Amino acid sequence: MSRLETRFAARKAAGQKALVTYLVAGDPEPQATLPALRALAAGGADVIELGVPFSDPEAEGPDIQAGCERALRHAVTLRDVLAMAKAFRQENSETALVLMGYLNSVERMGYETFAKAAAEAGIDGLILVNLPPEEADALQTCLAPRDIDLIFLLAPTTTEARARAILERASGFVYYVSLKGTTGAGHIDPEDVAARLAPLRSMTDLPIAIGFGIRDGETAQRMAPLGDGVVVGSAIVRRMGALALEEQPAELESFARSLREALDASC
Amino acid sequence: MTQAKGSPASPGPAGWSEYNLPDAQGHFGQFGGRFVAETLMHALDELEAVYRERMGDAAFQAQFKEELRSYVGRPTPLYHAERLSAELGGAQVYMKREDLNHTGAHKVNSALGQALLAKHMGKRRIIAETGAGQHGVASATVAARLGLECVVYMGEEDVRRQSPNVYRMKLLGATVVPVTSGSKTLKDAMNEAMRDWVTNVDHTHYIIGTVAGPHPYPMIVRDFQSVIGEETRAQCLETLGRLPDTLVACVGGGSNALGLFYPFIRDESVRLVGVEAGGYGIASGQHAAPLSAGVPGVLHGNRTYLMEDEDGQIIATHSVSAGLDYPGVGPEHAFLKDAQRAEYVAVTDDDALAAFHHVTRKEGIIPALETSHALAWILEHAPKLPKDHVIVVNLSGRGDKDIFTIAEREGISL
Numbered sequence: 001m002s003r004l005e006t007r008f009a010a011r012k013a014a015g016q017k018a019l020v021t022y023l024v025a026g027d028p029e030p031q032a033t034l035p036a037l038r039a040l041a042a043g044g045a046d047v048i049e050l051g052v053p054f055s056d057p058e059a060e061g062p063d064i065q066a067g068c069e070r071a072l073r074h075a076v077t078l079r080d081v082l083a084m085a086k087a088f089r090q091e092n093s094e095t096a097l098v099l100m101g102y103l104n105s106v107e108r109m110g111y112e113t114f115a116k117a118a119a120e121a122g123i124d125g126l127i128l129v130n131l132p133p134e135e136a137d138a139l140q141t142c143l144a145p146r147d148i149d150l151i152f153l154l155a156p157t158t159t160e161a162r163a164r165a166i167l168e169r170a171s172g173f174v175y176y177v178s179l180k181g182t183t184g185a186g187h188i189d190p191e192d193v194a195a196r197l198a199p200l201r202s203m204t205d206l207p208i209a210i211g212f213g214i215r216d217g218e219t220a221q222r223m224a225p226l227g228d229g230v231v232v233g234s235a236i237v238r239r240m241g242a243l244a245l246e247e248q249p250a251e252l253e254s255f256a257r258s259l260r261e262a263l264d265a266s267c
Numbered sequence: 268m269t270q271a272k273g274s275p276a277s278p279g280p281a282g283w284s285e286y287n288l289p290d291a292q293g294h295f296g297q298f299g300g301r302f303v304a305e306t307l308m309h310a311l312d313e314l315e316a317v318y319r320e321r322m323g324d325a326a327f328q329a330q331f332k333e334e335l336r337s338y339v340g341r342p343t344p345l346y347h348a349e350r351l352s353a354e355l356g357g358a359q360v361y362m363k364r365e366d367l368n369h370t371g372a373h374k375v376n377s378a379l380g381q382a383l384l385a386k387h388m389g390k391r392r393i394i395a396e397t398g399a400g401q402h403g404v405a406s407a408t409v410a411a412r413l414g415l416e417c418v419v420y421m422g423e424e425d426v427r428r429q430s431p432n433v434y435r436m437k438l439l440g441a442t443v444v445p446v447t448s449g450s451k452t453l454k455d456a457m458n459e460a461m462r463d464w465v466t467n468v469d470h471t472h473y474i475i476g477t478v479a480g481p482h483p484y485p486m487i488v489r490d491f492q493s494v495i496g497e498e499t500r501a502q503c504l505e506t507l508g509r510l511p512d513t514l515v516a517c518v519g520g521g522s523n524a525l526g527l528f529y530p531f532i533r534d535e536s537v538r539l540v541g542v543e544a545g546g547y548g549i550a551s552g553q554h555a556a557p558l559s560a561g562v563p564g565v566l567h568g569n570r571t572y573l574m575e576d577e578d579g580q581i582i583a584t585h586s587v588s589a590g591l592d593y594p595g596v597g598p599e600h601a602f603l604k605d606a607q608r609a610e611y612v613a614v615t616d617d618d619a620l621a622a623f624h625h626v627t628r629k630e631g632i633i634p635a636l637e638t639s640h641a642l643a644w645i646l647e648h649a650p651k652l653p654k655d656h657v658i659v660v661n662l663s664g665r666g667d668k669d670i671f672t673i674a675e676r677e678g679i680s681l
Contacts (some may be wrong), residue, residue: 055580058458059304077578108579155306181466
């Protein structure tokens with residue numbers, strides 16, 4: 001069983017929901033990332049999505065755009081991100097680590113080179129926001145032998161037929177985009193999400209994590225019962241941008257713990 | 268790029284006479300495709316379905332043709348630049364006068380077609396990105412004409428550089444949103460437009476201004492712009508009794524070039540030349556010429572040639588012409604380059620400016636700075652060609668919008 005499946009399964013067995021957190025690698029500076037990863041894990045994150053900074057993050061809201069810009073001011077590259085992941089993996093074998101970014105970063109490195117380096121760094125999954133399943137065969141062929149899950153997103157606009165086709169190729173978990181908009185948007189609607197998730201439930205046994213627009217314990221608690229986990233990203237990136245380097249780990253750990261407690265209170 | 272799917276760059280077993288791309292998934296060989304966030308996939312499917320239905324619908328076609336005639340002012344003339352041709356002493360230079368369109372450039376052809384599609388899809392709001400402001404003005408114009416709400420995204424830097432066009436858009440009732448992220452230019456305006464679209468996809472149509480973006484945009488924009496090449500073809504046959512020998516056009520995203528080239532792709536005797544923005548020169552790295560000096564990659568929904576660094580980050584471009592200042596190019600151009608059906612060259616800022624002045628004085632036509640890149644190629648190459656060689660250049664836009672930029676460069680205050 002992969003690390004992603006193990007983490008989701010363990011939470012499920014305990015009657016709990018998984019906490020998925022996101023931060024931009026190298027934001028606001030490269031030395032911030034390893035302490036931040038440790039803090040999120042210590043605060044109870046089951047999965048950490050490590051954002052690969054990209055010059056043109058077209059699906060992101062203002063917080064994550066700013067995080068990418070801060071990281072790119074330090075010229076953080078995909079190779080740097082993999083090195084950060086590897087450093088974390090050497091001291092933590094429990095927390096699942098997923099890279100999240102845009103196709104061009106991986107395409108420039110080359111699929112095979114990337115897959116090999118990601119496996120060596122202990123990466124468990126990959127989310128590429130602008131890589132739809134119908135264009136993903138070649139990359140998936142490189143990732144599958146290394147047990148790296150290519151994680152796909154489902155959106156409120158995804159039709160049922162399309163959802164079926166996507167879920168046939170999905171592995172690891174399914175990322176359900178809770179609203180029409182960019183990351184960190186403010187108009188999440190639990191009833192709408194519940195209605196749209198119901199048919200998806202019957203189509204897959206994979207865990208479903210709900211993301212986009214979950215910003216605090218309260219929204220996490222409201223969304224948690226609808227899926228197997230929640231994703232919190234922009235709210236973390238905003239903290240990374242606002243806090244001094246030495247304040248970040250303690251703040252992040254306590255924020256992650258507050259989310260963890262909110263999730264546990266929802267069950 | 269071993270990982271890319273699709274055929275290598277060849278027109279297919281039957282050769283160019285049967286050229287028929289893109290394929291069903293929007294690929295031009297390894298280029299093109301649909302690389303967007305999942306939320307937009309359904310909107311692109313819907314757009315493609317509506318487009319295919321309307322293209323086969325005689326009433327829609329008649330409506331589009333009539334709007335082009337009575338509102339845009341088509342057909343545009345094919346003008347024989349006799350003084351310029353005589354002076355150059357070689358090929359005969361003909362100009363396809365897209366500058367005479369309503370709003371002053373070719374952009375309106377596609378903006379109009381897409382706004383009509385939006386109307387047919389029941390979308391009441393259109394959004395657009397713009398660099399120099401020509402596509403923004405064209406979109407604002409057709410929105411006013413059809414009673415649609417219009418929001419135009421424009422890099423903060425371009426808002427400053429192109430203030431007359433910003434005011435023009437506002438007069439037409441559009442909202443102009445300055446974009447402050449990234450490099451604050453055209454590519455960032457496109458990012459911001461995609462963010463708007465993903466949020467408002469239910470009631471909004473995104474009018475992309477060039478032959479780039481996710482499938483079906485490169486196909487739709489090309490088809491709407493093909494009126495340029497179709498008219499040129501008919502005009503050549505009527506006045507010269509034959510096809511032209513060479514077609515020349517400037518290439519930023521590449522919509523005016525593809526509009527001219529597309530109806531001639533199957534005629535292998537016709538040479539196709541696309542002219543990119545060479546900025547301070549290719550060797551300087553300060554240019555906007557991805558076909559001349561870029562690599563294949565994925566940006567703004569399609570795989571194409573891009574200007575990027577070793578890590579795949581999109582790099583800043585430079586051109587004196589805001590309309591060519593873009594790090595990517597339409598995927599069909601990428602395909603035509605690799606298949607060697609079209610050739611792509613770069614012209615520097617200085618050569619484009621020299622051509623701007625030369626043609627203005629010689630022919631009494633003030634060309635856009637974008638167009639001046641294509642004219643610079645002609646000034647260099649026409650003298651070497653025989654007198655019976657016919658070159659058609661797409662005079663894609665007029666230069667009124669550029670007089671401030673030119674005056675500023677020459678130290679003149681207006």
